[in-house]
Amino acid sequence: MQKQQRYLIEKLKKENRLSEAEYEELIAHRDDETAEMLAEAATVRRKKIFGDAVYMRGLIEISSICKNNCYYCGIRKDNRFAERYRLTKEEIISCAEEGYELGFRTFVLQGGEDPYFSDDVLCDIVSELKNGHPDCAVTLSMGERTPESYRALFDAGAERYLLRHETADARHYAMLHPAEMSFENRMNCLKELRETGYQVGCGFMVGSPGQTPATLAKDLTFLQEFKPEMCGIGPFVPHRNTPFGNEKQGSLELTLLLLSVIRVMLPEVLLPATTALGTIHPQGREKGIMAGANVLMPNLSPLYVRKKYELYDNKICTGEESAQCRGCLEARMNSIGCRLTVDRGDSPVFLKNGKL
Ligand code: 5AD
Ligand code: FES
Numbered sequence: 001m002q003k004q005q006r007y008l009i010e011k012l013k014k015e016n017r018l019s020e021a022e023y024e025e026l027i028a029h030r031d032d033e034t035a036e037m038l039a040e041a042a043t044v045r046r047k048k049i050f051g052d053a054v055y056m057r058g059l060i061e062i063s064s065i066c067k068n069n070c071y072y073c074g075i076r077k078d079n080r081f082a083e084r085y086r087l088t089k090e091e092i093i094s095c096a097e098e099g100y101e102l103g104f105r106t107f108v109l110q111g112g113e114d115p116y117f118s119d120d121v122l123c124d125i126v127s128e129l130k131n132g133h134p135d136c137a138v139t140l141s142m143g144e145r146t147p148e149s150y151r152a153l154f155d156a157g158a159e160r161y162l163l164r165h166e167t168a169d170a171r172h173y174a175m176l177h178p179a180e181m182s183f184e185n186r187m188n189c190l191k192e193l194r195e196t197g198y199q200v201g202c203g204f205m206v207g208s209p210g211q212t213p214a215t216l217a218k219d220l221t222f223l224q225e226f227k228p229e230m231c232g233i234g235p236f237v238p239h240r241n242t243p244f245g246n247e248k249q250g251s252l253e254l255t256l257l258l259l260s261v262i263r264v265m266l267p268e269v270l271l272p273a274t275t276a277l278g279t280i281h282p283q284g285r286e287k288g289i290m291a292g293a294n295v296l297m298p299n300l301s302p303l304y305v306r307k308k309y310e311l312y313d314n315k316i317c318t319g320e321e322s323a324q325c326r327g328c329l330e331a332r333m334n335s336i337g338c339r340l341t342v343d344r345g346d347s348p349v350f351l352k353n354g355k356l
Contacts, residue, residue: 001031001033001034001037002029002031002033002034004025004029005026005029005030005031005033005034005037006037008022008025008026009026009034009037009038009041012026012041012261012264012265013041013264016264016265016266016267017224017265018220019221020217020218020220020221021217023216023217023220023221023261024213024214024216024217025213026261027213027216027217027254027257028213030254030257034257035253035256035257035260038257038260038261038264038291039256039260039290039291039292041260041264042259042260042261042263042264042291042292043290043291043292045263045264045267045292046263046267046292046293046294048267049267049268049348050294052337052338052339053294053338053339053341053345054289054294054295054296054333054338054339054340054341055106055270055294055295055296055341055343055345056103056104056106056295056296056297056298056326056329056340056341056342057104057106057107057108057139057272057295057296057297057345058095058096058099058102058104058106058107058108058297058298058300058322059108059110059297059298059299059300059301060087060092060095060096060099060107060108060109060110060300060301061087061110061111061299061301061305061306061309062086062087062092062109062110062111062117063085063086063087063111063112063114063116063117064082064083064084064085064086064111064112064305064308064309064310065084065085065086065111065112065114065116066111066112066113066114066143067112067113067114067115068112068113068143068177068180068181069177069178069180069181070166070176070177070178070181071175071176071177071178071209071242071243071244072176072205072208072209072236072238072239072242072244072312073239073242073311074239074241074242074310074311074312074313075112075309075310075311076242079239079241079242081241082241082308082310083307083308084308085305085308086111086114086116087301087302087305089121089124089125089128091302092109092125092129093125093128093129093132095300095301095302095322096129096132096133096136096300097132098300098322099300099322100133100136102322102323102326103326103342104136104300104342105133105135105136105137105342105343105344105345106136106137106138106139106160106344106345107129107136107137107138107139107300108139108140108141108162108297109122109125109126109138109139109140109141109142110140110141110142110162111141111142111143112143113142113143113144117142119148119149119152119153122140122142122153122156123152123153123155123156124156126138126140126153126156126157126158127156127157129157130156130157135344136344137159137160137344137345137346138157138158138159138160139158139159139160139161139162139201140153140158140160140161140162141161141162141163141201143163144163144185144186144189145189147192147196150189150192150193150196150198151196154196154197154198158198159198159199159356160198160199160200160201160229160230161193161198161199161200161201162200162201162202162203162230162232163186163189163190163193163200163201163202164201164202164203164204164205164232165186165187165190165202165203165204165219165222166186166204166205166208167204167208167211167215167218167219168204168215168218168219168221168222169214169215169218169219170183170184172208172210172211172215173186175209175210176208176209176210190202190226194226197355199229199230199346199347199350200228200229200230201228201229201230201231201232201270202222202223202226202228202230202231202232203228203230203231203232203233204219204233205233205234205235205236205250205276206233206234206235206236206250206251206254206255206258207235207236207248207249207250207251207254207255208236208250209236209244209247211236216258220258220261220262220265223262223265223266224265224266227266227349228266228269229269229270229347229349229350230269230270230271230272230295230347231262231266231269231270231271232272232274233255233258233259233262233271233274234250234255234272234274234275234276234277235249235250235251235252235255235276235277235279235280236249236250236276236312237249237250237276237279237280237312237313237314237315238312238313239310239311239312239313240313249280250280252277252280252281252284252287255277255288256287256288256291257291259271259273259288259291259292259293260291260292262292263291263292263293264292268347268348268349269347270294270295270345270347271292271293271294271295272288272293272295272296272297273285273286273287273288273289273293273295273296274288274297275297275299275315275316275317276312276315278316278317279312279314279315279316283332285329285332286332286333286335286336289333289336289338290336295345296329296333296340298317298322298325298326298329299317299318299320299322299325300322303319303321306318306319307319326340
């Protein structure tokens, strides 16, 4: 093994952090042994903190309508081929009911930035979900909103919020988004969410156009400073009807390596093996867990909308019943010596600090 790679990994293990230049070097000069050594260190940490538990979150995709035009995303406003839908409150509640029966205790409401979901509409849904199931956690993933909105939703009972930062490099951010969207606003939203009291998730795609070891090193340094409670990372997968339709897909190998680095850096972070990872390889999610991930987010959306929430091509599990996905994941996790866990799975950091 390269001496310098071993040195960097040992340093990361000992200090839980590297400098930006060191992250860049670790990524630029990685090889199979680097990945192996990092995965081993990541697994030791995952097991020490979470044992054999893998948490599951039920994902409900509540709207495919979006006012934004991110160049990578299949539900961007200008994709006129995208099929648009919006779930009613009754549909959302009934998805959650079905999930509850299957053992889910966290529901993630995700959607495009759809103006229909005003604070009043969304707060009403969140409080009804919480009233019906006080033992469940509600996570929102509804994009950029105002500080007042984040506050109102928190007061209505939402405890967690996922908002990927997408890239921590302002110039790279501008390559992925049109001029109306700003890196600064994205970062401010994350800060607001944190200050409001949410368990916060950020994250990024691996292999997005324009990404380099240098931009990834910025992502890792950002994570190291921000210390999110959750971190969603998955490969970029091109969608045919977007400006990035002909770009290259992100790599499995690099995604797994980054999952390992993040687990070593933030041992207590909740780290999903994403659906995008399961899409680029049949055992992608199992490999993700073995690299350090500890969360799965199967789809609970009604079957008739699943194909319509198409962020990227060939997304998996768009035709399966929720119960089938649950059973499938259980078998997949057992095959790698893990156990699907039904409790809320709050951030260990929040639990320790008495914030819950
Ligand atoms: N490939 C992979 N992930 C994507 N996302 C959006 N489009 C794609 C794509 N083409 C991710 C973004 C967003 C999250 C909801 O899905 O990172 O934040
Ligand atoms: Fe959906 Fe396997 S997780 S069928």
